[in-house]
Amino acid sequence: MNKFYTMKKVCYFLFASMICLGAGCKKEKELDPEETLKENSFLRSIKVAGAREVTIDTARNYIQIILPEAYTNDIIDLQLNAAPGAELVLNSWTPLYSPGHVKYHFRATYPENFTITNKSNNQTKSYKVFVEQEGPLTAELLSDLDIRIGGANTATGVANIRFKSGVGSLPARPDASQQILPFLKNSSKNANVKGYFDNGLGQIYFEDIFSLMETEGTVLSIEYGEKAFSFPEKLKLKRGKVVLYVVQPDRLFRVFQTGKSITFDGGIFLNAQKYSLKLHNDASSPEVTLPATVTDLSTLKTQFPATIPDGQYKVSFFENTQLITEASIVIARDSTVKAIGQMWTGGPGLQWDEIWKSLPIAISRGQELFANPFPAIIDASSKPFDDKKKIPDLALKLNGKVTVLKGAVKEDTKYADNSIRIYYGAYRIPADLPPGQYEARMVLDNKQYSLPYWSRVEIR
Known part of the structure; x- marks a missing residue:
């Protein structure tokens, strides 16, 4: 009885397996992009002009497009045949989309995602598009591959790149792992540096390549899976624009004390070049020029002598005779001095990039004249605006006569990634104030005056 039962069970499973193999368990046929999916309430079919093959994975909502080598356009256009009541969702960040058309730049970028909504049942479905292109890899540089500072004592190379053929989306298929890898090779330096590609920005990056600067015969090549492309012209990497940073917190809060060594970050700084600082204040003459020495690729060091009068100064940084940058900073013996941090015109909505220019x-x-006390008055942007916040009065002096202006409290909530509010003052210039070049100071709580602003204020 048990033996008969076992044989019957085996026969049952064999019979079921034969049915499965003969019917529903065979491999699913790749979907013809022109075929109508009648059971689909979102997307019926897709047409891509110039494509060799378009398939749809209905289980994972993946769309796979194969482009031939002859496809040269950087833009691809998916013409959608949506189900009745369904339509493509259009967004501001997809400017090339139009009703029924998913159109976008596809080369060396992330797979495209789009959404279809069916208004008849209030449902949505998202699709991901993978694009693979046949044929060889070719590319062109859209900018020079210059060497610039990349961090503390580190030189990097960055360039914008455009791929012309041989690459689609990254990845090109759902299960693909190939990456775009740039290489810099120089036989005289025995160098073979592997970089990386940012497919969001369309840039190639290399780290620690200072040794290749000004060296002849550097070859740039790109690898992508089994494909490779070498740029025909050999490169001579040059130093990019020199930069120096006077960071925003230093401009808002820091007193640069005299008699102490001061460092400034930036780069690329070279020992063969001469670096200097020029200090300017309308109340002091003549201008003071100070030397700066190179500590490493990213650091300059200097010292403000004790003979420099306390004040706010416009500091200009030079490499030889070439201006690098300018900033207004407070220099004094006492780290607790008060001053005017920044002054500007043009309205309360002026961007800080303009305010920092120290004009x-x-x-x-x-x-209205706007002034930011030094040190800055701040609180958290998450707190309510305090319209009773104490803002110093502004004193304008001409020919021994002082005019004091009351300030209306203003705010800027966009500092430090919108996390900090800066309070500053708006001061209305009286209509009857005589024209001239005025000295500007803040009036402190003890009725004393702050250090003067680095430049005279011209009132017309």
Whole structure:
């Protein structure tokens, strides 16, 4: 009885397996992009002009496109045949989309995602598009591959690149792992440096390549899976634009004390070049020029002598005779001194990038002048705006006569990634104030005056 039962069970499974093999368990046929999916309430078919093959994985909602070598356009256009009641979702970040068309730049970028909504049942479905192109890899540089500072004592190379053929989306298939890898090779330096590609920015990066600067015969090549491309012209990597940073917290809060060594970050700084600082304050003459020495590729060191009068100065940094950057900073013996941090015109909405430029002030009578106390007055942006916050008065002095202006408290909530509010003052220039070059100071709580602003304020 048990033996008969076992044989019957085996026969049953064999019979079921034969049915499965003969019918529903065979491999699913690749979907013709022109075929209508009648059971699909979102997407019926897709047509891509110039494509060799388009398939749809209905289980994972993946769309696979194969482009031939002859496809040269950087833009691909998926013409959608949506189900009745379904339509493509259009967004501001997909400017090339239009009703029924998923159109975008596809080369060496992430797979495209788009969404279809069916208004008849209030459902949505998202699809991911993978693009593979046949044929050899070719590319072109859209910018020079210059060497610039990349961090503390580190030189890097960055360039914008455009792929012309041989590459689609990254990855090109759902299960693909190939990456775009750039290489710099120089036989005289015995160098073979592997970089990386940012497919969001379309840039290639190399780290620690200072040894290749000004060296002849450097070859740039790109590898992508089994494909490779070498740029025909050999490179001579040059130093990019020299930069120096006076960081924002230093401009808002820091007193650069005299008699102490001061460092500034930037680069690339070279021992063969001469670096200097020029200090300017309208109340002091003549201008003071100080030397700066190279500590490493990314650091300059200097010292403000004790003979320099306390004040706010416009500091200009030079490599030889070439201006690198300018900033207004406070230099003093006492780290607790008060000053005017920044002054500007042009409205309370002026961007800080403009305010940092440290330009002389010229303003007409009747207009508003904006001033930021030093050190800055701040609190968290998450707190309510305090319209009662104490803002110092502004004193304008001309020919021994002082005019004191009351300030209206203003705010800027965009500092430090929108996490910090800066309070500053708006001061209306009286219509009857005589024109001239005025010295500007803040009036402190003890009725004393702050250090003067580095430049005279021209009132017209």
